Amino acid sequence: MRNILLISHGNMAEGVKASLEMIVGKQAHVHTASLKPDGDNLQFEHELKEKMKALNGETLIIADLLGGTPCNVASTNYLENDEVEIIAGMSLPLVIEATLNSQASVSELIQLSISGIANVKKKMMEAKVEKDPMVSNAELEKYKQYEGKANIVNVRIDERLIHGQVAGIWSPSLNTQRIIVINDEAAKDSLQKSSLRMAAPTSMRLSVLGVATAAKNIQSGKYGKQRIFLVFKNPTDVLRYLEAGGQLETVNVGNMSYKEGARDVTKSIKVLKEEETVFEAIAAKKVKITAQLVPNDPIIDFMEKLRS
Known part of the structure; x- marks a missing residue:
């Protein structure tokens, strides 16, 4: 099973993981790393590298924001690592799907995430x-x-x-x-x-x-x-x-x-x-x-x- 690492500004990654486990139970292969409110790219890079050292094998990094510091730091360090995939645009449906469907490709996960966005009033x-x-x-x-x-x-x-x-x-x-x-x-x-x-x-x-x-x-x-x-x-x-x-x-x-x-x-x-x-x-x-x-x-x- 591939590792999943959620990365974000502030506490978003921890919050998404907590919501994930509320729905599907404890997930030992899902991890988090956060850019602290008083932190910077160096603080985050150190935390990210420490987390990645502890993970063996294939890893999917899911970042909160395309172009944000967590996503940029992950790209800089793991862009050429064949065992690491990186997705930007974290959402709970995306994380649930990635957690439960370890065989889904990055393209499939992105498509499934997009399909979870809906105009609720119109759909109802x-x-x-x-x-x-x-x-x-x-x-x-x-x-x-x-x-x-x-x-x-x-x-x-x-x-x-x-x-x-x-x-x-x-x-x-x-x-x-x-x-x-x-x-x-x-x-x-x-x-x-x-x-x-x-x-x-x-x-x-x-x-x-x-x-x-x-x-x-x-x-x-x-x-x-x-x-x-x-x-x-x-x-x-x-x-x-x-x-x-x-x-x-x-x-x-x-x-x-x-x-x-x-x-x-x-x-x-x-x-x-x-x-x-x-x-x-x-x-x-x-x-x-x-x-x-x-x-x-x-x-x-x-x-x-x-x-x-």
């Missing part, structure tokens, strides 16, 4: 979510051969629904073809649907469904052999899905934030007493519940952790 007005209403039993007959055979690649509880971890890490790693967000409120809110469409990878289909509709459509085989990623906002919706006839083998708990009276189960999961009861009811239906923030984190037995 244009965003369309596939209409996926409850269909009649007669209409579902055409999917009979797939009934009860939905190809579900992951089921996640994440109160943020579609965000960086779901869209940028989990979905691509599982070769997802369709993300289905299952929540009654989201299914009724056109603005939230547009936001979810913007957050979802453009290469993937998206359905935003109420709990009862999702259970019926998925169990009917409506999505054929598509690789489906189910995202629930909370454990109550998971239990309601099961009670409505949905079938699940495993559920991964990703993010549940703090609420008054909640206790920590993991760093990213805070659970209320009444939610503990819901999880027990889900487990009683022979569903295995795990906790795993991102794919390279260890898989935790959630119920064991909850009961400890």
Whole structure:
């Protein structure tokens, strides 16, 4: 895996790394070097060289600003080093992509970074979510051969629904073809649907469904052999899905934030007493519940952790 060195004026590099690790977890191969507010090119060059000495093999340097001192110093020292690539124009999407996609070329990373820039208001007005209403039993007959055979690649509880971890890490790693967000409120809110469409990878289909509709459509085989990623906002919706006839083998708990009276189960999961009861009811239906923030984190037995 190539090393990544973020360089910037002030604390930008450290801030981007902190945001990166908030989304994808600790990254030992990502490093930083900064031009201090009271520093100069000599101070920065010394720090840069010290960092580079400690790195072995291929290194990608990502600078904050084309023509700025960090970028210029890096270019002066490593322009002719075949093991070093240099990109200017640091952004969080660029750094995430470089971190997770070690095979991407510099040109591909730049293109991906550019595609992450959008006029949000315009995009939200244009965003369309596939209409996926409850269909009649007669209409579902055409999917009979797939009934009860939905190809579900992951089921996640994440109160943020579609965000960086779901869209940028989990979905691509599982070769997802369709993300289905299952929540009654989201299914009724056109603005939230547009936001979810913007957050979802453009290469993937998206359905935003109420709990009862999702259970019926998925169990009917409506999505054929598509690789489906189910995202629930909370454990109550998971239990309601099961009670409505949905079938699940495993559920991964990703993010549940703090609420008054909640206790920590993991760093990213805070659970209320009444939610503990819901999880027990889900487990009683022979569903295995795990906790795993991102794919390279260890898989935790959630119920064991909850009961400890």
